[in-house]
Amino acid sequence: MGRKPMIQRETVARAAVAIVDEDGPTSLSLERIATRLGVKAPSLYNHFADKTEILEEAARTIVLETPEHGDVVDGDWIEWLVDGAIAFRGVLLDHAQSVPLVVENFPRRLLERLYARHCRVLRDNGVPVADQMFIVETVHRMTIGSAMCAATGRPAMSAPMDPDQFDADVVASLASGEWDDDRLFVESVRTFLHGVRARAGQAATTTERGR
Template identity: 40%
Template sequence: MPRPSQPLISRSSVVAASIEIIDTEGLDAFSLPRLAKHLGVRAPSLYHHFADKSEILAAVARHIAGAGSIPRRKPGPDWPEFFVALALNLRRSILRHRNAAPILLQYLPRDLLISTYEETARFLADSGVPPHLHVQILDGMERITLGAALTEAMRGPSTRSTIFPNVDADSQPVLTVALAANRMTSKQLFEEMVRSFLHGVVRDAEVAVPA
């Protein structure tokens, strides 16, 4: 398809409009004609910046994943809390756009995530964490954070008692009691899961972590 001679929109405006449509109307409602209408342009204008719909969705995924900021924290013995904050930032960004979770599953910007690993690996080194544990920590944090956040986004908001939905008191009495006894929100459970992982990695490596 030929491109118009002058761009009528910017790359960032296309991404922002795409996210707005997906957030408010759902992923199924997203299409290039719908996007062009939202922007007040003809569909060919989109081709100034993107080759096709897939490239736009990849940019949306990149924008959402990149919105999680790196915490400002000095290296030291409380280094696990740096990673807790980092994971919470990414989780918050993903849950802000729940309808886009399937996009992240398909177009996860791995290069964007890896670009931050030099900085986080240096933080580990400056905190006294041995190099042979760095990959285990960084890879594990990526898997735990993305897996938990995307799963939570796709299943929708929950309360303390509905973290496991559709539990029947008659057929699942033990689980029903467990849910009633739970005092943590989904966010708090996520934080403790991250901490448990980090402390577990270093538990047998004689690496100092706060009690």
């Protein structure tokens, strides 16, 4: 039996993720990855064309930690999408310092496969084709955006620095802490999806009336 290679693509990717998780994206270098693996930096080029390819593999590694998405239950594609978005956002926040890395280096082929699967699920549950990519892309962007805000420490709907600029009721609402990052994200996604479904239903009704 041949010897197992000292370096594997997955090993390099996980080393890169660990470095960014610990010290942020600016800390990542080929030399630091090599040191962590106990090899010389040039040997990494036996497995990757350049640093960009390492970053893409690191992003892919994080994305694939997202738990397997089950089937739609009772035709409720909205909650299916909400649950999937919550799971993906959770993985991103498990690697909070790596969120910019994922955003900037999300492998295009992987993203397209995920989008295609979501579009098929929406199609199978009666979502109009004109809305499918709009829904998938918007939920993806909402998830990434929410993760970026949470990862960088920007609190959701926190008490204002200058309360005199707001109505007293608004200040009291914000001070209650009722709207944290998690709730704001879930309710934003759910409200958007219900709005799209309602719009599609209205359009279908209008079409029927016009016949």
